[in-house]
Amino acid sequence: MIQYQKQNNMFFSTLINGGSVFSGYTERSVGDGRHADVILSYLRINQVIFKKLVLLEQIHSSNIVFFKNENMSEIERLPEVDGVVSSDRQIVFAIRTADCIPILYKDAATGLIGISHNGWRGTFKKISQHILDEMVKRGSDMSQIRVAIGPGIGSCCYDIEEDRHIEFLEEFGEDFHSFPMRGGRRYLNLLKLNVALLIRAGLPLSNIDFFPFCTSCHKEKFFSFRRDYKKHHDQFGEMFSFIINNEG
Ligand SMILES: [Zn+2]
Numbered sequence: 001m002i003q004y005q006k007q008n009n010m011f012f013s014t015l016i017n018g019g020s021v022f023s024g025y026t027e028r029s030v031g032d033g034r035h036a037d038v039i040l041s042y043l044r045i046n047q048v049i050f051k052k053l054v055l056l057e058q059i060h061s062s063n064i065v066f067f068k069n070e071n072m073s074e075i076e077r078l079p080e081v082d083g084v085v086s087s088d089r090q091i092v093f094a095i096r097t098a099d100c101i102p103i104l105y106k107d108a109a110t111g112l113i114g115i116s117h118n119g120w121r122g123t124f125k126k127i128s129q130h131i132l133d134e135m136v137k138r139g140s141d142m143s144q145i146r147v148a149i150g151p152g153i154g155s156c157c158y159d160i161e162e163d164r165h166i167e168f169l170e171e172f173g174e175d176f177h178s179f180p181m182r183g184g185r186r187y188l189n190l191l192k193l194n195v196a197l198l199i200r201a202g203l204p205l206s207n208i209d210f211f212p213f214c215t216s217c218h219k220e221k222f223f224s225f226r227r228d229y230k231k232h233h234d235q236f237g238e239m240f241s242f243i244i245n246n247e248g
Helices: 036-045 120-124 127-137 162-172 190-200
Strands: 002-005 010-013 021-026 052-057 064-067 075-079 083-086 091-097 101-107 112-118 145-149 208-210 239-245
Touching: 010 145, 021 101, 036 052, 036 091, 036 239, 052 083, 064 127, 083 091, 083 127, 091 101, 091 112, 101 127, 101 190, 101 239, 112 120, 112 127, 112 239, 120 127, 120 162, 120 190, 127 145, 127 190, 145 190, 162 190, 190 208
Parallel strands: 052 075, 052 091, 064 083, 145 208
Antiparallel strands: 002 010, 010 021, 021 239, 083 112, 091 239, 101 112, 101 145
16 A cells, blocks of 8 residues: 655555665655755655665666665766666665656565666566566565555656557557547556556566556646646656665
């Protein structure tokens, strides 16, 4: 279940948080996550104990890495990466989104955690499958992996060009029920497609949490690229999502 935690200004998944793992999807009142100092001060205010903040320098790819901490710097940036898996402790992994979907991963049995940035490009390239494959390669059993899909743009607000709509239909087919048409316009249901891809990858539905609200519809809680980037650029920013395994 996704819950709202007022004192931390964030949403979180009950499938992911618990034991030594702490994670969240921050709301827009926290500030613009494109600035590392906003994330650092949030972590400090909320008394998260960590050795390092790892920021993914996202490029809408399906590139993922297995992270091992090898230096003492407080911030480390992973270039040209949209997903990461790690078993390291006390490392905060963060991604920034505003309509694209943040996904968190955890396997309590192996201690592996992961995070990915899933816009339409990353979803098309099945980045979540790459994360699951990496976790299985590192010893996870698919039945033990928990996944939580965070706030992204809903199909209510995500109309797309005909060419792209056809491209998605050809790649995934009608069975995914993720490419609706309304009033002559074509839409993409990024959330539904991501859930369907996780299930197709072998994850049980009961291991998946997903976020029920649309970033574009809920201005008070979320930044939205679609809603604000061109029309209200001064109000545009990105939320950040993070995950850490705090075990000492
Ligand atoms: Zn909407």
